[in-house]
Amino acid sequence: xxxxxxxxxxxxxxxxxxxxxxxxxxxxxxxxxxxxxxxxxxxxxxxxxxxxxxxxxxxxxxxxxxxxxxxxxxxxxxxxxxxxxxxxxxxxxxxxxxxxxxxxxxxxxxxxxxxxxxxxxxxxxxxxxxxxxxxxxxxxxxxxxxxxxxxxxxxxxxxxxxxxxxxxxxxxxxxxxxxxxxxxxxxxxxxxxxxxxxxxxxxxxxxxxxxxxxxxxxxxxxxxxxxxxxxxxxxxxxxxxxxxxxxxxxxxxxxxxxxxxxxxxxxxxxxxxxxxxxxxxxxxxxxxxxxxxxxxxxxxxxxxxxxxxxxxxxxxxxxxxxxxxxxxxxxxxxxxxxxxxxxxxxxxxxxxxxxxxxxxxxxxxxxxxxxxxxxxxxxxxxxxxxxxxxxxxxxxxxxxxxxxxxxxxxxxxxxxxxxxxxxxxxxxxxxxxxxxxxxxxxxxxxxxxxxxxxxxxxxxxxxxxxxxxxxxxxxxxxxxxxxxxxxxxxxxxxxxxxxxxxxxxxxxxxxxxxxxxxxxxxxxxxxxxxxxxxxxxxxxxxxxxxxxxxxxxxxxxxxxxxxxxxxxxxxxxxxxxxxxxxxxxxxxxxxxxxxxxxxxxxxxxxxxxxxxxxxxxxxxxxxxxxxxxxxxxxxxxxxxxxxxxxxxxxxxxxxxxxxxxxxxxxxxxxxxxxxxxxxxxxxxxxxxxxxxxxxxxxxxxxxxxxxxxxxx
Numbered sequence: 001x002x003x004x005x006x007x008x009x010x011x012x013x014x015x016x017x018x019x020x021x022x023x024x025x026x027x028x029x030x031x032x033x034x035x036x037x038x039x040x041x042x043x044x045x046x047x048x049x050x051x052x053x054x055x056x057x058x059x060x061x062x063x064x065x066x067x068x069x070x071x072x073x074x075x076x077x078x079x080x081x082x083x084x085x086x087x088x089x090x091x092x093x094x095x096x097x098x099x100x101x102x103x104x105x106x107x108x109x110x111x112x113x114x115x116x117x118x119x120x121x122x123x124x125x126x127x128x129x130x131x132x133x134x135x136x137x138x139x140x141x142x143x144x145x146x147x148x149x150x151x152x153x154x155x156x157x158x159x160x161x162x163x164x165x166x167x168x169x170x171x172x173x174x175x176x177x178x179x180x181x182x183x184x185x186x187x188x189x190x191x192x193x194x195x196x197x198x199x200x201x202x203x204x205x206x207x208x209x210x211x212x213x214x215x216x217x218x219x220x221x222x223x224x225x226x227x228x229x230x231x232x233x234x235x236x237x238x239x240x241x242x243x244x245x246x247x248x249x250x251x252x253x254x255x256x257x258x259x260x261x262x263x264x265x266x267x268x269x270x271x272x273x274x275x276x277x278x279x280x281x282x283x284x285x286x287x288x289x290x291x292x293x294x295x296x297x298x299x300x301x302x303x304x305x306x307x308x309x310x311x312x313x314x315x316x317x318x319x320x321x322x323x324x325x326x327x328x329x330x331x332x333x334x335x336x337x338x339x340x341x342x343x344x345x346x347x348x349x350x351x352x353x354x355x356x357x358x359x360x361x362x363x364x365x366x367x368x369x370x371x372x373x374x375x376x377x378x379x380x381x382x383x384x385x386x387x388x389x390x391x392x393x394x395x396x397x398x399x400x401x402x403x404x405x406x407x408x409x410x411x412x413x414x415x416x417x418x419x420x421x422x423x424x425x426x427x428x429x430x431x432x433x434x435x436x437x438x439x440x441x442x443x444x445x446x447x448x449x450x451x452x453x454x455x456x457x458x459x460x461x462x463x464x465x466x467x468x469x470x471x472x473x474x475x476x477x478x479x480x481x482x483x484x485x486x487x488x489x490x491x492x493x494x495x496x497x498x499x500x501x502x503x504x505x506x507x508x509x510x511x512x513x514x515x516x517x518x519x520x521x522x523x524x525x526x527x528x529x530x531x532x533x534x535x536x537x538x539x540x541x542x543x544x545x546x547x548x549x550x551x552x553x554x555x556x557x558x559x560x561x562x563x564x565x566x567x568x569x570x571x572x573x574x575x576x577x578x579x580x581x582x583x584x585x586x587x588x589x590x591x592x593x594x595x596x597x598x599x600x601x602x603x604x605x606x607x608x609x610x611x612x613x614x615x616x617x618x619x620x621x622x623x624x625x626x627x628x629x630x631x632x633x634x635x636x637x638x639x640x641x642x643x644x645x646x647x648x649x650x651x652x653x654x655x656x657x658x659x660x661x662x663x664x665x666x667x668x669x670x671x672x673x674x675x676x677x678x679x680x681x682x683x684x685x686x687x688x689x690x691x692x693x694x695x696x697x698x699x700x701x702x703x704x705x706x707x708x709x710x711x712x
Contacts, residue, residue, distance in 0.1 A: 021096050023108050023125050024048060025132040028276045030125075030158075032064055032110065038092040040064040040112060040123075042159050046222065047278055062159040062245065065112065065123060065138070067091055068152060074247055075189065075239050077154035078138075082117050083146045090114050091121055104129050118143040123156075131291040133275045135229075140267040150259040154251035155228065155269040165246050166216050167238060168209035168281070170539050175527035177508035178205055178539030180616065182216055185240050193235040193253045197462030197478050198393070198425055199509035206234040206512050207543045209281050210248065218282045218611055219654075225284035226250060227543050229514040230270035232482035233257070258475040270514055281542065286608050289545040293606060297516045297548055299498055301606075304521060304547055305336040305453060306594055307387065309576040312554050316343025316352055319367050323375060327382040329579030332587060334594045337385040337453055339574075340375065344368060344388070349398045355422045358394050359401030361440045376450040387453025387500075392440040393485070394423045394459065408433050410477075412466045420460035421506070428484040429477070430469035438491045445496060456519070458505040482514070489518040502550055511540065521550045521572050528576070529557035530567040531702070534621050534638055537570055538611065546625070547605035552576045553590075559702045561586050562670045563638070565593050566704040569668070570604060570623060570636055573597050585671045596668050600708065603627050603634050610654040615640060619701075620648060622694065626655040630684075633662070633709040637694040642701040650691030653709070656684035660711045664692070668706040677707060684711075 020043070023030040031044040041061030066072050068079035069088025081087045091112035098108045110123040122139040136156040142148055165185040169192055172179045192208060194200040207227040214221045226248070228234045233253035240246050250272040261267050275291075277283035293300035308330040314322060323340065330338045343364075346357030350364055357364075363371045372388065379386040395401050395409060397417065402409065402424075410425045411417055417424065426433050445451055467477050492501075503510055504523035511522050522544075525536050533551065540549055551571030553564045555578075568574070573594070582590065604625045612635075613622035619640045626633045633653065656662065661683050666675035676696045687709070694705060 019093075019096075021108065021110060022049070023106075023127050023134060025127050025129050025134065027132050027278075028134075030134065033061065034093040035061070040091070040093045040110060042157075045158060045160070046276065062247070064110075065091060065121065065154075065157055066247075074241065075237055075249060076152055077157045077249055077251075078121065078140065079150070079152035080119065080140075081149040081151065083144050083148065086117070089119060090116070094120075101126075104131075119148070128291055128295065131275070131294065132277065132287045133273060133291040135271045135273050137271040138269045140261065140269075141264065142261065143263055145263065147260045147262045150261050150267060152254050153259070153267060153269055154249045156250055156272040156274075158224070158248045158274070160210075160212060160224075160246040160248070161244075162212035162222070162246070163244070164213055165238075165240065166211040166214075168211070168216055168542075170205040170207055170542070171203055172205075172508075173203060174507055175525060175532075177201075177511075177525045177527075178536050180535075180539050180542075184215075185238055185246065187240050187242065187244075189240075190238040191235065192238075193255070194233050195253060195255050197233060197465065197481060199458055199461040199505045200232050200234065201505070201511050202461055202509045205508070205539075206230065206236075208236055209284070209542065210238075210246075211281070217280045218614070219280040221280050222276070222278045223281045223284050224248075224274060224276050225281065225288060225542065226272060226274040227288075227513060228270055228272055229512060230482065231485060231510055231512055231515040233478050252479060255478075256475060257478050259479060260473065260476070273513055282609075282611060285542045285611075288543050289541075289609060292513070292516070292545050292548070296513045297545075298493075298501075298518060298520050300545075300547070302498070302520070303601075304572045304605075305385065305387075305500055306334075306572075306597070307337040307339045307453070307574045308333060308335050308579070309339045309341055309552065309574065311341040312576045313578045314343075318343065320370060320374065324378045326579070327379050327384060330379075330384050331382040332591065333575060333579060334591050335384065335575060337387050338379050339387040339389070339453060339455060340372075341389045341455070342391070342457075344372070346399065348400055349396070354396075356396050356398040358391060358396040358423050359399040359426075361390075361392070361444065372444070372448040372451070376448055380450065385452035386450060387455065388444060388448075388451055389455045389457060390440060390444065391457040391459060392437045393426055393428060395426055396423050398422075407468045408436070410462065410465045410467055412464045415464060418464040420463065423460055425460060425462060425465075427467050427469050428488070429467050429480045433469075434484055434488050434491075437488050441492050442495065445499075452500070454499065454501045455504055455523075456501055458510060460506070461509070486514070486518075489515075493518055508536075508540075511544070516548065521548050523550050524571075527556070528552055528554040530559045530564040531557055531640060533567050534615050534640070537567070538615055538621065541609060541611065541623075545605060546571050546609070547601075548572070550574055560670075561589065562668070563702055563704045565590065566636060566668060566706055567638065569593070569597050569600075569706065573601075589670050593668055600632075600634050600667075603632055607634075608655050612651055612654065618648070619643070619646065622651050624653055624655070630655065630657045630660070631711045633707075635694075635705075635707040635709060637705045637707070639695070639699060639701055639703050642699050646699050648693075648695050648699070651694050652689065652691035653687040656688055656709075657711065658683070658685035658688060660684045662687060662709045662711050665708050665710075666705055667708045675705075677705070681712065
């Protein structure tokens with residue numbers, strides 16, 4: 001009997017080791033197996049393996065989800081302290097299951113368990129086959145008699161073996177968002193993270209590119225693009241060990257966030273979303289953009305609204321007459337909607353500047369004696385819709401809300417209050433505050449039927465923070481705030497499922513796929529200088545589709561109206577400008593530009609983006625958007641701070657059909673302009689291999705062209 005049992009255990013061990021778990025997309029494979037110690041290891045990640053399934057395990061991989069307290073010398077994905085004080089965790093493979101959710105999405109769950117302590121970890125994967133995107137997250141649970149302490153809880157780990165590694169990160173500050181920096185990784189650890197809580201992306205965006213063996217290229221080389229779907233503190237760790245193996249971890253930043261996990265409670269990490277390509281960072285961008293339109297953002301295939309914002313025209317100083325006079329300008333432009341920005345609310349402490357009124361969401365009776373409903377109807381008379389600005393998570397100390405509910409505010413006891421933009425953050429963890437924030441939206445919408453758009457702002461981060469509601473569990477604050485925000489947004493979307501809402505945070509302080517499933521677009525930056533916006537939109541384009549990036553034409557910068565318009569047409573077009581100050585030619589140009597934009601927007605929003613010339617490499621930038629059927633292409637060409645005598649090479653287009661002929665025309669011309677491009681026909685083969693000059697005349701700084709290329 002003992003002999004049979006031994007043989008059975010041996011066969012089981014060999015069977016477990018032979019198991020190979022493959023997570024496949026069209027062009028990539030992530031392969032796991034079980035080693036001789038019964039632990040899950042990553043064997044391979046890269047170009048799709050053939051056949052798609054097999055059992056030829058090499059047993060040479062790195063542990064898939066590294067635990068703390070055991071023998072590994074690497075930064076762990078998870079650290080747990082048990083009831084008895086033991087700070088270790090061993091995870092052994094139990095089982096896996098795969099389910100085909102539809103013809104494109106496959107779900108894989110891998111169950112791991114500690115053989116000594118009743119702790120279970122489930123690694124979840126969703127593979128989006130056509131988009132070449134994988135979404136990975138983790139569930140942690142236990143059945144110990146008392147709570148355990150989690151001090152690290154990554155969403156995912158990946159391991160790479162290459163000769164060299166390059167990291168591209170996207171950092172900045174207010175008005176300098178998504179600045180791209182590329183550097184080679186050396187031995188040791190590089191960390192990209194945020195500790196700002198609410199406006200988490202203010203300095204560092206939660207996204208990165210990782211290039212293997214060669215410096216990052218647009219159209220060649222192995223590249224991983226990764227981003228975390230979490231609207232709070234994040235952490236990406238890149239550890240190159242002494243064997244030159246790279247270990248990447250992604251997840252919530254555990255800084256000041258030890259989490260007490262109760263028995264049977266499930267701790268679910270946010271999703272790490274990633275894509276791999278051996279054809280450069282351009283392909284990873286297209287993968288993520290197509291995934292986002294189909295799965296990552298709210299109503300990705302629904303047309304977005306062009307709009308006119310009042311901020312540049314009035315600031316907070318307006319009344320009904322001034323606002324309704326602006327409606328005519330919106331109608332003349334031909335935009336879909338008028339957006340009323342900050343300054344429309346509060347009475348005891350009127351919102352005439354950013355020092356008062358935030359939190360008191362009643363119509364200001366002096367500015368708007370007939371209320372928002374009157375403005376909605378007046379806008380409708382002009383044939384346009386009406387939208388409104390809200391910042392419901394925040395409060396000014398000079399407000400009725402602050403006086404009535406001091407226990408609703410995140411602030412340290414026994415310390416002086418700290419203000420940023422003269423405001424503080426509400427304790428959204430408190431269910432009563434969640435009700436309040438939801439009711440701000442619900443009351444605004446229900447009392448003013450016809451409001452068609454919301455701009456949801458968030459103008460400060462977390463500092464000097466203490467939650468009166470959490471009491472002794474302050475280390476849960478950063479996590480619970482983000483969870484509570486999602487609870488509110490779930491309620492908003494349950495009642496207003498398709499209301500367009502812009503995600504704004506003093507510019508690009510919130511740009512992530514955790515929030516974007518509730519929003520239709522985001523505000524990349526308060527910096528609308530078109531020259532700077534080329535860099536900002538370039539950075540975000542590595543991870544987000546054009547229809548998510550709100551791009552407004554303003555008076556910021558020294559460029560022509562045409563240049564500013566051409567830049568904004570690469571995103572979700574809007575205006576924040578005094579239309580009455582336009583010359584007749586400028587008004588005609590802008591009206592025609594909106595008509596042109598509405599005609600070409602589907603190519604820009606849903607087509608394939610090719611970044612032909614980077615603004616980081618030349619004093620110009622060239623972007624190409626091509627329809628899926630390769631019938632149409634839109635090319636945006638911007639000359640930036642060029643110098644006398646600059647000579648630019650021909651530009652080779654991409655993604656065309658080499659066997660088709662294409663007619664090239666310049667569009668979005670200013671009245672009276674004669675183009676050098678019109679009605680020229682080239683073969684797709686010629687355009688891609690020989691190229692064309694986009695500067696046929698005199699090179700002038702801060703000028704631009706938009707070309708429409710159509711197959712015959």
